[in-house]
Amino acid sequence: MAEILIKNGFVIDPTRNIDGDVADIAIKDDRIAEQVGSGAKVIDARGKVVMAGGVDVHAHVAGPKVNVGRLMRPEDKLFKSPYAQESYRMESGFSIPSTFKTGYDYARMGYAFVMEAAMPPLHSPHVHEEIHDTPIIDQGALPVFANNWFVLEYLKNQEIENSASYVAWLLAATKGYGIKLVNPGGTAAWAWGLNCLTLNDTVPFFDITPAEIITGLMKTNEYLGLPHSIHIHQNSLGTPGNYGVTLDSLRLAEGMKAKNKFSRDTVMHSTHIQFHSYGGDSWGNFESKAREVMDYVNQQKNITVDLGCVTLDETTTMTADGPFEHHLTRLNHLKWANTDVELETAAGVVPYVYDKDIKVCGIQWAIGLELGLYAKDPMRTFITTDHPNAGPFIRYPRIIKWLMSRDAREETLASFKYSSKVIDATNLHAIETERNLYEIAQMTRAGPAKALGLSHMFGGLAPGMEANVVVYDLNYKDMPSDPEMIERAFSRARWFIKSGDIVVKDGDIASHGNKRTFWVNAKVKENPQVIRDIHEKFLKDYTVGLNNYPVWDSLAPNPYVINIDVEA
């Protein structure tokens, strides 16, 4: 690490309202600097776009269910793995790449930070082993809480303080980043083969509703003042007509205020909203409700969403929404893996082919893009594919292409077998909006960084921020007429500097960089009841000793710990 000067690029930095100004970006060690000396390495970015490193708010890239997917799908490797780059590790897989390929692929696209979207606490050593083996990118992981016995019991009794003490303990024990909810209550019900499909279905035995769990964890989150808001995968994912449940859940955030020291002003992140914006009451009359959902998101300023765009690939679905995966395997009759995790959660994995010649897949594709185009505030709407659920993350550049080019959308739409039926069931054909590079930078960088409470480090190019700078082969003043060129440019960065190291040069990996693991250590006042509960549950109900549960420091050898002192 030393000094680098990226000269004369078209700088796009929404955090400072810079849109395509020709400017130099100076880097000193691992930070952006005001200026550097004459000895700095100069990178000529003339005629190219310069942005901050990408931030992925939601992807399943490390941990037990990702690995079940890898293990049970040898076909995901056959003829789909690139050859290893000289002096780098072998790369494997398409929809569920090996850890090495995951790190390399994100770096090639210019991504600096990726949040693993669901960590089962009992398996947290596994998650961290994989994060450890994923080179270059910084990562955090969100432990799942919404079906955890401790949380369900505390929230049933409306004990927010106890819930907060437990959450703080678990975040430290698992080296987790924030509060993830997956199918609140529904996954707990799945342990008995059941589900919670509306916000008022009671969770068996625990006698609490999904609405109470969501509200309770939102309060817990703001009590602790965590950097990220609650991050929710809502109930009733993937079912026709679920947009009503979606809006009901989003409304729970009304009147809630963010309380934290990380300049986050939102209280709920609703993830892969595409899967939750469905109309109709069967697959026969399935239709888009993207406008209804996005109209609400646009006016409700304290929520953020990510898209979860369908990319029309053969992929591998995986989620802690156990009952949904069981539903899916009965729909497509492909192989099904499931893991119920004692006291905490569950997960399922099923391969899925989003075939462009199937009407429903076409509609799903259109819904994801409609949401991205209807969004009035790109700082609150992030590009994702819920990797690998709606498609692999390496398709982000393709989504960017579709969002930036109506021609590209129309071309894809026209190639469908049932394009007229897809057009009837959606609004995409009528939308003329085309996103610009500034908005793309908001949706892939500045926005997600802010929602994660990391806007002081990621998502922008102001002096003092992390030196994550990417140079794309795109001319801001003369954008290519062929939309394919946009996808190509975002797929392989010309240069990517991650925390001051040149990790990508001409689209190839140039260094293993300096990866870190981000986790949150919230210090709360000692809570004897919670400590007693933890000891008792480990003694009676768990099959692993309490002593062996917290993740060893050696598994996250380069930690970035965010400490919070929670006022009593």
Place this chain on the structure above:
Amino acid sequence: MPKWITQVGCPYCGSSCDDIEVLVSDDGKKILETRNACVIGNEIFHHVSSPDRPKKPRMRQPDGNFKEITYDEAVDYTAKTLLKSKKPLIYGFGSTNCEGMSAVARVAEKAGAVLDNCASICHGPSFLAIFDNGYPSCTLGEVKNRADVVLFWGCNPMHAHPRHTSRYSIFPRGFFTTKGQMQRTIICIDPRETDTAKLANIHLMIKQGHDYDLFDAFRTVLRGHDIPAEVAGIKKDQILEAVEKIKKGRFVMIFFGMGCCHTDGRNHNVDIAISLTRDINSHTKASIMAMRGHYNIAGPGQVWSWQFGFPYCLDLSKGTHAHMNPGETSSVDLAMRDEVDCFMNVGTDAGAHFPIDAIKHLKKRPFITVDPNICMASEISDLHIPVRVVGVEEPGIVYRMDNVPIQFKKVVDGPEGVPSDEELFDRIYERMCELTETEPIWLPSREHAKAPTAAEQ
């Protein structure tokens, strides 16, 4: 004062118990006593103090005898042999930690080796079934807390996994199973009257090799169709009774072992067992689990899946990408076809487990064993390199049979100068890089397992 160390992991079977208590001598070097361990686990803890244990690598001499050599010499020999070989086979890993498996993967990539683990001769057919049909499973705590109907199909945990039944599957009182064994219906499918079968409420003494027929009969009845008067040597009434119990169960658990995946039908038996599990889920809740043999034999399946995308039979000899095709790239098949020109046996005993013809072929060329103990493989090796005992002298991550990662502690210091698997493989890798004048590929976060010692915890 000798000191009791609690919540110690046991490096024996796939139950990976982590509630062992170990009494360690004053100087922290010797294990005096254990609590909670089964007889075999207990033996492993005491064995580390055995005076017969090798503490130096031993190299076969022209006269046929072993001679002790230094670790540097052993590392040099192994590195050179691997580099010289066209198709080395590195096999084993039932009994070591994930750190070692990760380190050996780097060596295998560099050597262009075939990397395989004991599943190849054990639950390999189960993997084939999982590739085809998935794996609806759960953690063992779910069994303890919920399961009220438990099937043991072709497995005998009372002998092979001595504490499985008391910690997880038959006896324990769990959250929703407060009456323990009284609340559980145990169904055992086995041609023999094993000690597990003796504990069962229903023992179906199946005709050997007819597992597929019986699974099929279960599915047929479950789907409401009629079956013949007798299937696989079992009377129709008995089958109907068992299926009725399953349908009425709130949480049905199927454990299967070698009796399922290594009898006639092999992967097809496991395949239909998974289909049965899927079917039961239309009536009530059901899960299935392979009775993995060793405390960390699930580990290589995990580590190599995230590093290369395949759990076993990984052919890295192409140098550019990993390839798996059991039958072509599986250890015994490679050996039987005499394709292997260097064999490394790590943390297992291929000498005892492989067919004699396979071993005869492997013995024609360099044969190296990495294992803390003397075993049949070590005694026929050209080079035996002893390492520290994981779970006793070396901490590390292990994956229990339900793929739950457990952080095993170290309780005593290993013999002086003896490395861990991870350290040994990293040294071999570095030596290979020196010899080929290439830069080693370390990820920047590389750090040797510095897990806390029991004392620090």
